[in-house]
Amino acid sequence: MGAAGPIDLTYSFDEQSVYWPTETGFHHWYEHHGRFGGAGHFYAAGKFYAPEHGGTHMDAPLHFAERGASADQVFLGCCIGPACVVDFEERAERDPDAMLAVSDIERHEREYGPLPAGAILVARSGWGKFWPDKKRYLGTDRWRDVEHLRFPGYSPEAVSFLLRERSVAALAIDTASLDPGNATDFPVHRLWLGAGRPGFENLANVGAIPPRGAVLYCIPMKIAGGTGAPARVFALVP
Amino acid sequence: MGAAGPIDLTYSFDEQSVYWPTETGFHHWYEHHGRFGGAGHFYAAGKFYAPEHGGTHMDAPLHFAERGASADQVFLGCCIGPACVVDFEERAERDPDAMLAVSDIERHEREYGPLPAGAILVARSGWGKFWPDKKRYLGTDRWRDVEHLRFPGYSPEAVSFLLRERSVAALAIDTASLDPGNATDFPVHRLWLGAGRPGFENLANVGAIPPRGAVLYCIPMKIAGGTGAPARVFALVP
Numbered sequence: 479m480g481a482a483g484p485i486d487l488t489y490s491f492d493e494q495s496v497y498w499p500t501e502t503g504f505h506h507w508y509e510h511h512g513r514f515g516g517a518g519h520f521y522a523a524g525k526f527y528a529p530e531h532g533g534t535h536m537d538a539p540l541h542f543a544e545r546g547a548s549a550d551q552v553f554l555g556c557c558i559g560p561a562c563v564v565d566f567e568e569r570a571e572r573d574p575d576a577m578l579a580v581s582d583i584e585r586h587e588r589e590y591g592p593l594p595a596g597a598i599l600v601a602r603s604g605w606g607k608f609w610p611d612k613k614r615y616l617g618t619d620r621w622r623d624v625e626h627l628r629f630p631g632y633s634p635e636a637v638s639f640l641l642r643e644r645s646v647a648a649l650a651i652d653t654a655s656l657d658p659g660n661a662t663d664f665p666v667h668r669l670w671l672g673a674g675r676p677g678f679e680n681l682a683n684v685g686a687i688p689p690r691g692a693v694l695y696c697i698p699m700k701i702a703g704g705t706g707a708p709a710r711v712f713a714l715v716p
Numbered sequence: 717m718g719a720a721g722p723i724d725l726t727y728s729f730d731e732q733s734v735y736w737p738t739e740t741g742f743h744h745w746y747e748h749h750g751r752f753g754g755a756g757h758f759y760a761a762g763k764f765y766a767p768e769h770g771g772t773h774m775d776a777p778l779h780f781a782e783r784g785a786s787a788d789q790v791f792l793g794c795c796i797g798p799a800c801v802v803d804f805e806e807r808a809e810r811d812p813d814a815m816l817a818v819s820d821i822e823r824h825e826r827e828y829g830p831l832p833a834g835a836i837l838v839a840r841s842g843w844g845k846f847w848p849d850k851k852r853y854l855g856t857d858r859w860r861d862v863e864h865l866r867f868p869g870y871s872p873e874a875v876s877f878l879l880r881e882r883s884v885a886a887l888a889i890d891t892a893s894l895d896p897g898n899a900t901d902f903p904v905h906r907l908w909l910g911a912g913r914p915g916f917e918n919l920a921n922v923g924a925i926p927p928r929g930a931v932l933y934c935i936p937m938k939i940a941g942g943t944g945a946p947a948r949v950f951a952l953v954p
Contacts, residue, residue: 492940702730
C-alpha cells in the first residue's frame with residue numbers, strides 16, 4: 479500500500495450527489511436503526527436506489543456501444559493503472575466549454591515523459607471546486623434542462639489521438655462527462671466507449687494526486703448488464 | 717499490478733444474487749437501450765435498487781454498533797491488505813454449522829507463519845460451490861425463513877482471539893454471514909463490528925487465491941450513512 483495510505487477520489491453517494499438533469503438522484507433509507515431482537519442489541523440496515531450514471535462512476539462500453547462490455551464484463555485490469563494527470567485548469571477557469579486538447583497531452587509528455595502503456599488519463603479541469611452545486615458544476619440545476627449544461631471535457635481530437643498513438647487503458651475526468659457539457663451527440667463517448675474502453679466521471683479530489691507516480695484504482699460495482707456503475711476511485715502513491 | 721492481472725472474487729449483482737430471507741433482492745432495469753437522439757447513435761442507461769446487505773458486500777461497523785463507522789467512513793486502508801486464507805472446508809463439508817476456530821488459525825500459522833499486521837483474514841468454507849442456489853447456500857429459499865438458515869461462519873472464540881492477540885484489519889468469508897447461519901444473536905458481528913472493523917461477506921472464487929501472498933482489495937461503494945455496501949473484492953498476486 480502507498481506510504482500514506484490510499485487517497486480517496488470518490489464523492490459519497492447521498493441526496494446531494496450530482497446526476498444528469500434527466501435523472502432522479504440517489505436515495506438511501508434505513509429499514510431498521512435501533513434495538514433489535516431478544517438480546518436487544520443495536521442493529522441497522524438499509525436499502526438504496528440509484529441511476530447507474532451519477533456521482534463518481536464508470537461508463538461501461540455498453541453505454542454507447544451496442545455490443546460493448548457491460549459493467550460486470552469490463553476487465554478489472556483496465557481499471558487499475560499508472561495515473562497521468564493532465565491539467566487544463568487555467569484554460570477551463572476562463573472558459574467553461576474548454577476541452578482537453580492534444581496540445582495539453584503533448585505538454586504533459588514533454589514535462590513527464592511519454593504516457594506509459596496501460597495508463598489511466600485523468601483530465602483535471604478544477605471543476606471539483608463546484609461540487610455539489612449543480613448550477614455551477616453542471617451549468618444548470620433545472621430538471622431536464624440539458625440545453626444549459628456547461629462544463630469542460632475531452633476534445634474528440636485528443637481522444638482520437640490517444641486511440642491512434644497511445645495505449646491508454648481508461649479515461650477519467652473531474653466533471654460530469656467525458657464530453658464537454660455543450661456536446662450534443664457525444665463524440666468522445668462514442669469514440670472511446672466504442673473502442674471498448676471504460677471511462678470514469680465525477681472524480682473527486684484530483685488535486686491531491688501528483689501528475690505522475692500514483693497508481694489509480696477505478697473500481698466499479700459489478701452490475702450484470704450495467705451500462706455503468708458507481709465506482710470507488712482511489713490512488714496509491716508509492 | 718499482479719503478474720496475471722487481478723483475480724475477481726466478486727459475484728455479479730443480478731436477479732439471482734443471494735440476499736437474506738427477509739430482504740427483497742437486487743433489481744436492475746434499462747431506462748433506454750437503443751437508437752437515440754438526432755444522430756441516431758446507440759445509447760443505453762439503467763437504474764438499480766439494492767439492499768445494502770447481499771451479494772458480495774461490506775458490513776460497516778454501523779451495522780451492529782450505534783456509534784460505528786458507516787460505509788463511507790470506513791478507512792480504505794483497512795479494506796486493503798495481505799490475504800490470509802484459513803481453510804476449514806473439510807470440516808464444513810461434514811457439518812454445515814461448522815465454525816472457523818482458534819485451532820484453524822493456529823494450524824494456518826504453523827504452516828505459513830504469524831498473521832501479519834493489517835492482514836485480511838478470509839474464512840474458506842467451500843460454500844461458494846452452492847451459489848446462487850439459496851436452498852443449499854443459505855439453508856432455505858423461503859421468504860422470511862430465518863429459522864432454517866444453515867451455513868458455516870466464524871466462531872466467537874476465534875474472533876475474540878483475533879481481537880486480543882492479532883492485528884487483523886478485516887474479516888472476510890465465502891458464506892452469507894460472518895456468524896454461522898444458526899446464530900441467533902450475532903455474537904461475531906457484535907464483537908468484530910463493535911471493535912470498529914469491517915467485514916466482507918459472500919466472497920466468490922476464494923479457491924483461486926493462495927493461502928498467503930495475495931494482496932486483497934475489498935472495495936466498498938461509498939454510501940453516506942450506509943450500514944454496508946456492495947463491494948468489489950479482488951486479489952493481486954505479485
